[in-house]
Amino acid sequence: DAMVIQNPRYQVTQFGKPVTLSCSQTLNHNVMYWxxxxxxxxxxxxxxxxxxxxxxEADTPDNFQSRRPNTSFCFLDIRSPGLGDAAMYLCATSRMSAGANVLTFGAGSRLTVL
Amino acid sequence: AQTVTQSQPEMSVQEAETVTLSCTYDTSESDYYLFWYKQPPSRQMILVIRQEAYKQQNATENRFSVNFQKAAKSFSLKISDSQLGDAAMYFCAYERGADGLTFGKGTHLIIQP
Incomplete structure (x- = not known):
């Protein structure tokens, strides 16, 4: 089935230790969101x-970066995670065209910062 | 900037009954889309229903329907014949074109057996 896959589902990191979350999609959607x-x-x-x-987004901290090496993959890099960065990170995709921009979501990656 | 407000942090309904979740939004645009998404515990967010602002007719999807009041900027979701599987967080969202969605804070829906 075409879908949006996020890995890992659960990530535990230490304060200040870089972490990367990944998202892949088989929908061939041209837009990917974090x-x-x-x-x-x-x-x-x-x-x-x-x-x-x-x-x-204007208020996204510089601590958060992203890469999209190809259509199917997108990464979220958190360079120096702080306690306030503990959250669920959701990846979503869409095919932007005329009409409603309907997003398809992955199951999320839950980040814990110790 | 567009904002979306869901004033009910939590709602509870008996199984088989009807429940309405409220949503208001603020925008200066005339053409836009509105959505309701459902997020079950530990599961992915899925689309429940969508409404085009230029359509006066309210959208319906089986047991789910909306009451869209454009002048009042109100977009409520009605769930009929509530089922245990409807228990989830429900998010109202405003589409920002390719810039994605602006979400409300969500309403936690509890279904009482």
Whole structure:
């Protein structure tokens, strides 16, 4: 089945130790998004790729970076995780065309920072 | 900037009954899309229903329907014949084109057997 796969599902890291989360998709969607979702809060968009074009949200900290080496994969790098970065990270994809931009989500990667 | 407000952190309903989840939003745009997404515990977020702002007719998907009031900027979700599998967090969202979605804080729906 075509889908959005996130790895790992659970990641534990130490304060300041870099971490990378991955997202892959078999939907051939041209847009990929990374959202941060803290407990009991709305998902917050960090950035997205429209094809190869990177779009950073204005309030996304520099600590968060992303790479999209090809259409299928997108990575979220957290260079120096702090305690406040503990959250669920959601990857989503969409095929941007005329009409509604419907997002397909992965199951998320839950990050714990010790 | 667009904002989405869900004023009900938690709702509870008896199985087989009907429940309505509220959502209001703020935008200066005239053409846009609105969505309701469902996020079951430890599972991925999935689309429940969507509404095009230029359509006056309310969207329906089986037991799920919306009450879209464009002038009031209100977009509520009605779930009929509630089932245990409907228990989840429900997020109202406003589409920002290719810039993705702006979400509300969510409503935790509890289904009482």
């Amino acid at each position: 959202y941060q979702q803290k407990s009991s809060q709305a998902p917050k968009l960090l950035f997205h790729y429209y094809d190869k074009d990177f779009n950073n």
